[in-house]
Amino acid sequence: MADLVYQQVITDLNKRIMANEFADKKLPDERSLSEQYQVSRSSIKRALNVLANQGLIFKKRGSGTFINPLYLKNQSSFKYEGTNLGITDSLNTEGAQPSIQLLDFQVIPASQELQQDLFLAPDEFVYEIKRLRLLDDQPFMIEVGYIPIKLVPELNRQVVSKSIFTYVQESLKSAVTKSFLSISADASTAEDQKLLGLKPTEPVGVMSGIFFLDDGTPFEVSNMRLHYKYMKYTTFVSTEQ
Amino acid sequence: MADLVYQQVITDLNKRIMANEFADKKLPDERSLSEQYQVSRSSIKRALNVLANQGLIFKKRGSGTFINPLYLKNQSSFKYEGTNLGITDSLNTEGAQPSIQLLDFQVIPASQELQQDLFLAPDEFVYEIKRLRLLDDQPFMIEVGYIPIKLVPELNRQVVSKSIFTYVQESLKSAVTKSFLSISADASTAEDQKLLGLKPTEPVGVMSGIFFLDDGTPFEVSNMRLHYKYMKYTTFVSTEQ
DNA sequence: AAGTGGTCTAGACCACTAC
DNA sequence: TAGTGGTCTAGACCACTTA
Numbered sequence: 001m002a003d004l005v006y007q008q009v010i011t012d013l014n015k016r017i018m019a020n021e022f023a024d025k026k027l028p029d030e031r032s033l034s035e036q037y038q039v040s041r042s043s044i045k046r047a048l049n050v051l052a053n054q055g056l057i058f059k060k061r062g063s064g065t066f067i068n069p070l071y072l073k074n075q076s077s078f079k080y081e082g083t084n085l086g087i088t089d090s091l092n093t094e095g096a097q098p099s100i101q102l103l104d105f106q107v108i109p110a111s112q113e114l115q116q117d118l119f120l121a122p123d124e125f126v127y128e129i130k131r132l133r134l135l136d137d138q139p140f141m142i143e144v145g146y147i148p149i150k151l152v153p154e155l156n157r158q159v160v161s162k163s164i165f166t167y168v169q170e171s172l173k174s175a176v177t178k179s180f181l182s183i184s185a186d187a188s189t190a191e192d193q194k195l196l197g198l199k200p201t202e203p204v205g206v207m208s209g210i211f212f213l214d215d216g217t218p219f220e221v222s223n224m225r226l227h228y229k230y231m232k233y234t235t236f237v238s239t240e241q
Numbered sequence: 242m243a244d245l246v247y248q249q250v251i252t253d254l255n256k257r258i259m260a261n262e263f264a265d266k267k268l269p270d271e272r273s274l275s276e277q278y279q280v281s282r283s284s285i286k287r288a289l290n291v292l293a294n295q296g297l298i299f300k301k302r303g304s305g306t307f308i309n310p311l312y313l314k315n316q317s318s319f320k321y322e323g324t325n326l327g328i329t330d331s332l333n334t335e336g337a338q339p340s341i342q343l344l345d346f347q348v349i350p351a352s353q354e355l356q357q358d359l360f361l362a363p364d365e366f367v368y369e370i371k372r373l374r375l376l377d378d379q380p381f382m383i384e385v386g387y388i389p390i391k392l393v394p395e396l397n398r399q400v401v402s403k404s405i406f407t408y409v410q411e412s413l414k415s416a417v418t419k420s421f422l423s424i425s426a427d428a429s430t431a432e433d434q435k436l437l438g439l440k441p442t443e444p445v446g447v448m449s450g451i452f453f454l455d456d457g458t459p460f461e462v463s464n465m466r467l468h469y470k471y472m473k474y475t476t477f478v479s480t481e482q
Numbered sequence: 483a484a485g486t487g488g489t490c491t492a493g494a495c496c497a498c499t500a501c
Numbered sequence: 502t503a504g505t506g507g508t509c510t511a512g513a514c515c516a517c518t519t520a
Contacts, residue, residue: 029505030505046490055419059505062498070451184474185426204426216307233474239418286487287508301518303517303519304519306486
């Protein structure tokens with residue numbers, strides 16, 4: 001994983017930045033870094049691009065590369081965070097103990113919408129997995145997931161009570177690294193209120209996603225309803241290509 | 242803007258994909274594309290990487306590059322969309338007429354938090370701009386923005402009643418292309434209900450952002466409260482570096 | 483074994499900033 | 502004018518998939 005040249009540079013620069021080695025908020029120029037690390041300038045550029053896309057540094061043509069002082073400030077609280085790594089299972093627990101309560105688990109025919117999203121023929125089946133996620137025994141999210149049975153024919157209640165993605169990574173040797181995500185808000189339903197302990201006036205955050213395997217196969221459609229105090233999706237956005 | 246080689250390739254490939262030229266969902270291999278476009282393979286790779294980060298294609302080592310059939314499906318409705326271009330002013334209006342109603346406009350001392358986020362000294366001032374945004378005369382968003390006066394000393398009610406970012410781009414010759422965004426949900430306050438026409442049980446979507454100029458200068462802190470039916474932030478997420 | 487995408491290099495030249 | 506990041510090239514070699 002980290003034996004690639006540009007990834008080593010990323011890791012090391014990250015460390016140096018966090019250690020406040022560049023007190024003037026300015027990084028050495030690319031040609032010097034190329035010398036320092038004994039790698040080509042292209043590799044340095046690639047590493048710097050990754051850091052820039054994360055919002056950690058800004059590059060300014062003609063003057064240099066600068067650290068974003070706001071980057072550090074941005075680690076707030078004990079919330080459920082999507083962040084740029086925004087995958088369901090990447091929970092920012094910060095000490096709290098995450099757990100899963102399986103509410104329902106069955107196999108059903110794929111609806112028309114699921115057929116579209118998961119590339120299924122009309123007669124194919126999916127698992128419907130309804131789970132309640134908790135942090136320190138406090139419920140914060142209701143998650144309903146749909147997975148084609150043909151992708152993981154051997155799924156069972158045991159597996160499904162833990163992290164499915166971890167299981168997939170081990171059994172299929174294919175990680176879930178990409179997704180379409182949609183984030184919105186909604187009034188809470190009676191079920192939301194009951195399961196998440198909400199008052200009738202309190203809302204839920206809604207996150208829906210289609211998750212893909214490495215090779216582009218749509219793996220899961222997931223609809224999540226979160227206690228509003230636990231939903232906080234943070235991201236760094238850049239409009240450049 | 243679009244005279245760069247890799248951007249031309251992006252534009253053209255986009256066109257060809259949308260025109261369904263690759264009916265088998267497979268793109269030509271990189272070396273062939275390099276031939277076709279008469280550019281280096283590196284430039285092809287750069288273009289393909291951009292398209293892959295947008296979720297339009299998947300690359301699979303050893304077998305080829307494939308179009309994501311779900312990409313097209315994803316243009317839903319008349320909602321306010323953040324998307325990857327997620328800047329306040331990039332409104333997906335889809336025919337609806339956007340307008341702005343200025344609610345309040347004054348100059349105040351920067352709070353401690355604003356000093357941190359906008360890099361201000363304790364005695365510096367900011368504009369506080371409170372606006373109501375509408376689509377076809379239907380209010381959908383309350384926006385409170387804070388901008389250091391020193392960055393745009395000549396701001397006035399006239400300017401502020403339109404798009405500030407457009408104004409900045411013209412007057413400072415620096416675009417607002419990067420931001421930290423945080424998305425969450427909240428119960429509606431009495432003011433939300435009044436301004437956005439919400440019932441007491443209906444929630445708001447909350448988006449907060451720090452917007453940066455090209456050179457990394459924090460330009461604006463913005464807190465937005467949206468009618469929940471109009472907030473839908475969609476994005477493609479990839480965990481790879 | 484052949485084909486495909488991934489990594490990495492060395493170097494030329496351009497565009498912008500600062501002095 | 503010197504220094505900085507941006508673009509682009511040509512080519513070597515590696516890692517993985519498919520047959």
